Amino acid sequence: xxxxxxxxxxxxxxxxxxxxxxxxxxxxxxxxxxxxxxxxxxxxxxxxxxxxxxxxxxxxxxxxxxxxxxxxxxxxxxxxxxxxxxxxxxxxxxxxxxxxxxxxxxxxxxxxxxxxxxxxxxxxxxxxxxxxxxxxxxxxxxxxxxxxxxxxxxxxxxxxxxxxxxxxxxxxxxxxxxxxxxxxxxxxxxxxxxxxxxxxxxxxxxxxxxxxxxxxxxxxxxxxxxxxxxxxxxxxxxxxxxxxxxxxxxxxxxxxxxxxxxxxxxxxxxxxxxxxxxxxxxxxxxxxxxxxxxxxxxxxxxxxxxxxxxxxxxxxxxxxxxxxxxxxxxxxxx
Amino acid sequence: xxxxxxxxxxxxxxxxxxxxxxxxxxxxxxxxxxxxxxxxxxxxxxxxxxxxxxxxxxxxxxxxxxxxxxxxxxxxxxxxxxxxxxxxxxxxxxxxxxxxxxxxxxxxxxxxxxxxxxxxxxxxxxxxxxxxxxxxxxxxxxxxxxxxxxxxxxxxxxxxxxxxxxxxxxxxxxxxxxxxxxxxxxxxxxxxxxxxxxxxxxxxxxxxxxxxxxxxxxxxxxxxxxxxxxxxxxxxxxxxxxxxxxxxxxxxxxxxxxxxxxxxxxxxxxxxxxxxxxxxx
Numbered sequence: 077x078x079x080x081x082x083x084x085x086x087x088x089x090x091x092x093x094x095x096x097x098x099x100x101x102x103x104x105x106x107x108x109x110x111x112x113x114x115x116x117x118x119x120x121x122x123x124x125x126x127x128x129x130x131x132x133x134x135x136x137x138x139x140x141x142x143x144x145x146x147x148x149x150x151x152x153x154x155x156x157x158x159x160x161x162x163x164x165x166x167x168x169x170x171x172x173x174x175x176x177x178x179x180x181x182x183x184x185x186x187x188x189x190x191x192x193x194x195x196x197x198x199x200x201x202x203x204x205x206x207x208x209x210x211x212x213x214x215x216x217x218x219x220x221x222x223x224x225x226x227x228x229x230x231x232x233x234x235x236x237x238x239x240x241x242x243x244x245x246x247x248x249x250x251x252x253x254x255x256x257x258x259x260x261x262x263x264x265x266x267x268x269x270x271x272x273x274x275x276x277x278x279x280x281x282x283x284x285x286x287x288x289x290x291x292x293x294x295x296x297x298x299x300x301x302x303x304x305x306x307x308x309x310x311x312x313x314x315x316x317x318x319x320x321x322x323x324x325x326x327x328x329x330x331x332x333x334x335x336x337x338x339x340x341x342x343x344x345x346x347x348x349x350x351x352x353x354x355x356x357x358x359x360x361x362x363x364x365x366x367x368x369x370x371x372x373x374x375x376x377x378x379x380x381x382x383x384x385x386x387x388x389x390x391x392x393x394x395x396x397x398x399x400x401x402x403x404x405x406x407x408x409x410x
Numbered sequence: 411x412x413x414x415x416x417x418x419x420x421x422x423x424x425x426x427x428x429x430x431x432x433x434x435x436x437x438x439x440x441x442x443x444x445x446x447x448x449x450x451x452x453x454x455x456x457x458x459x460x461x462x463x464x465x466x467x468x469x470x471x472x473x474x475x476x477x478x479x480x481x482x483x484x485x486x487x488x489x490x491x492x493x494x495x496x497x498x499x500x501x502x503x504x505x506x507x508x509x510x511x512x513x514x515x516x517x518x519x520x521x522x523x524x525x526x527x528x529x530x531x532x533x534x535x536x537x538x539x540x541x542x543x544x545x546x547x548x549x550x551x552x553x554x555x556x557x558x559x560x561x562x563x564x565x566x567x568x569x570x571x572x573x574x575x576x577x578x579x580x581x582x583x584x585x586x587x588x589x590x591x592x593x594x595x596x597x598x599x600x601x602x603x604x605x606x607x608x609x610x611x612x613x614x615x616x617x618x619x620x621x622x623x624x625x626x627x628x629x630x631x632x633x634x635x636x637x638x639x640x641x642x643x644x645x646x647x648x649x650x651x652x653x654x655x656x657x658x659x660x661x662x663x664x665x666x667x668x669x670x671x672x673x674x675x676x677x678x679x680x681x682x683x684x685x686x687x688x689x690x691x
Contacts, residue, residue: 104621118624118648125645126620179635186638193639242487245472246582246665250636253584253616260585260619263644381621382611 081345081355088362092135095369099131102373104381125263133262133326134372134386135365136270140323141330142337142364143277144316146357149338150288151312152223159320159334162222162313163229167205168198168324170233172254173240176247195266195325198254202321205233206313216309219295256385257330259372266326273322277315278361284308284315285354292353330368331387336394337364343401367394429544431524432508439522442546443502449488449512452528452672453505454479456538459673460547468499475666475674488512497521503544528671529613531596538673553673560676564683565601575690576604578627578651581669583636585622586614593671597679603686619643628691629656631682633665658685 100123101110113119144159151157160166175197178185189197210216213225241248262270287308290298299305323330341359345351351359371389378384427439447468448454454473457466463478470491471484483499486492491512496504497519504516508527516523524544528537535554542550577598579588588594590605592613598605606625607615623645630651632640637659641652651657660668660681668678 104618104624118626121648122620122623122645125648126623129644176635179638190638193642242490245487246633246662246669247635249586250582250584253582253586258584261639261643263642376618381618382615383618385616 099373100127102377106380129264129267130259130262133267134259135369137323137327138368139361139365140319141334143361144319145334146338146360147316150353162226163205163209164202164320165329166230166233168202170237171197171201173237177244199321199325206317254328257328257387259327277319280315281357288353332391333364333368432527433525445501447501447504449506452670455672459553462545530593557676561600561679564679572686572690573602576628578606578630580632589613627651631658634659656689
């Protein structure tokens with residue numbers, strides 16, 4: 077096992093690259109070698125237009141969620157925080173339910189939705205959820221108030237979504253597909269969008285990392301060190317909302333990646349002190365990418381040509397890895 | 411002695427009306443139920459197809475056909491019925507799906523429950539038979555023959571070129587497809603067209619979207635609500651049906667007809683046939 081974060085990051089990137097190759101070879105017919113696709117134009121189109129963007133997109137979505145998870149845990153100084161905490165997931169889910177319910181019923185709403193697209197609606201819902209949380213918490217100054225407002229908004233918007241589905245039950249299974257997550261419809265545009273947002277968010281998070289280190293000493297200490305807490309919090313909530321909203325809009329509410337990725341990253345770095353936030357955020361992001369990518373490959377492979385919901389597999393994969401590490405730690409192997 | 415006599419009489423009458431539902435539970439009725447609550451749209455439609463619409467005293471919130479049932483009291487949904495409202499209607503029998511958890515609660519409250527779950531063409535025929543027996547309608551089989559003839563007529567209205575058409579029926583955008591073994595798939599088979607989703611995948615498989623691109627259907631049938639962005643899905647622009655604009659988008663009221671395994675299956679077959687006539691290559 078690697079000790080140094082730099083080498084570990086390299087290993088995670090190489091792993092992602094290897095999985096990218098595997099992912100391009102796995103589709104509706106099970107394993108289907110890339111080399112065989114060279115001579116068949118349809119197979120080539122399937123690899124280039126479908127498998128490659130969705131595989132890369134799975135990595136990007138996982139990386140966004142992993143990054144958002146590390147930011148959330150640093151911001152709230154709580155290892156149980158996850159990126160869906162600020163109401164973005166329930167907002168996206170409600171927007172999706174509303175969009176599906178009015179689609180085809182009201183011509184005006186349909187025309188409007190065609191322009192916006194379902195992913196656009198989901199993203200707007202995610203941002204709306206976070207803004208509602210911020211309004212309820214009256215800004216970002218109080219961590220606890222923010223956390224509480226996020227939970228309340230999550231519950232209320234979730235109930236709203238349930239009401240909408242109750243009124244039009246035929247959207248139920250389409251909505252369930254969204255709630256369990258899927259990378260099935262990620263094309264090149266979505267993929268590049270996620271990679272772009274990831275790059276921006278990673279740079280901002282990297283710049284703000286040292287402030288999170290200061291914050292981990294406690295708010296009073298951080299303030300006495302002269303750190304610009306308010307501005308940094310606003311920027312971090314922005315990163316959190318943007319990263320989560322983008323990932324959720326494109327791939328649905330993939331469970332557990334955001335919560336597990338930072339823990340996976342911590343368990344991989346075997347230093348006596350916990351790693352700095354800069355390193356943790358980067359490693360969490362890379363772990364999240366590998367986790368979601370691996371889960372996505374299994375989701376398409378296990379029951380091909382059918383698909384399992386990818387969110388189910390992220391929980392199984394990430395959860396069992398963390399349990400295994402906890403078991404090792406408690407039996408003193410480490 | 412008198413009591414025995416009464417019991418015997420009761421048993422004699424009950425013999426005439428003993429109904430075994432899809433759970434395998436046999437319920438006895440002293441006489442054909444006059445007050446019915448239906449908690450499943452396809453069962454509501456079946457009761458009305460048997461011309462017993464007037465016996466319905468309450469329906470679930472999703473039952474919307476025929477128009478007359480919209481005036482009836484709504485007692486919640488099939489999976490989350492309002493028990494109190496149902497009891498208040500004093501029904502002689504409650505019709506619901508086998509998946510509903512309400513059966514046990516309603517039975518504990520002393521109501522008679524018949525749980526039926528139509529999933530295939532054969533089920534629809536059987537359910538109509540069971541309902542005909544329950545409601546003491548003499549010629550329930552006639553309704554089925556009528557549906558059957560309607561489906562056959564729809565199939566005959568199609569030209570030979572439709573028979574080679576390879577169809578993909580999308581139930582919703584997850585994407586779930588209607589497989590060959592679903593009642594929708596059975597109707598497609600009756601119409602003589604090819605379904606791109608093989609029987610081995612089960613009635614409503616959640617497909618890898620890549621499967622559809624590879625299967626390259628000639629025609630796609632989809633509900634209006636799920637048709638948004640169909641052509642923009644990665645790689646789907648190359649599918650023949652989308653390239654040649656052979657996509658039938660069904661309006662919500664038509665989708666209701668298509669996705670309910672009930673007496674309007676002949677109408678569903680006609681909708682599909684109309685789509686094939688217009689769009690098949």
